[in-house]
Amino acid sequence: MSHPSLYKKVKAVSGLTVNVFIRYLRLRKAAELLINTDKSIVEITYITGFNDIKYFRSQFHKLFEMNPSEYIKRYRKVLGRIPARERDSSPTPY
Numbered sequence: 001m002s003h004p005s006l007y008k009k010v011k012a013v014s015g016l017t018v019n020v021f022i023r024y025l026r027l028r029k030a031a032e033l034l035i036n037t038d039k040s041i042v043e044i045t046y047i048t049g050f051n052d053i054k055y056f057r058s059q060f061h062k063l064f065e066m067n068p069s070e071y072i073k074r075y076r077k078v079l080g081r082i083p084a085r086e087r088d089s090s091p092t093p094y
Contacts (some may be wrong), residue, residue, distance in 0.1 A: 026050070027063050034068060035075045041068045 001009075007018050014021050030048040033039060042053060050056040060068050 023059060024063065027060055030056070030060065030068075031064065031071065034072050035077060041072075044068075 010016070010018050010021055016024065026048045030044050030050075033044045033047065034041070037044075039047070041057075045053050045056040048056075050059075057067055060071070064071055066074070
């Protein structure tokens with residue numbers, strides 16, 4: 001398949017250009033990782049193929065209308081662990 005026909009098919013199916021469609025997929029994967037893992041925003045930025053944290057944050061905000069840290073606070077699952085803010089404020093058992 002030639003490049004022009006691939007670009008036309010992606011545009012016809014998704015309504016997005018190839019670059020925008022790929023960025024959309026990468027940001028959705030980043031959102032999934034933010035929710036389901038305890039990795040940091042910087043780690044997820046690089047895992048999903050973004051090399052610039054500032055660019056990642058701006059594109060994430062455009063898509064989800066909140067920055068990645070707000071997204072984590074709203075949607076991240078605890079994963080069977082005590083969140084750091086609760087762990088640090090709890091009294092020691094000794």
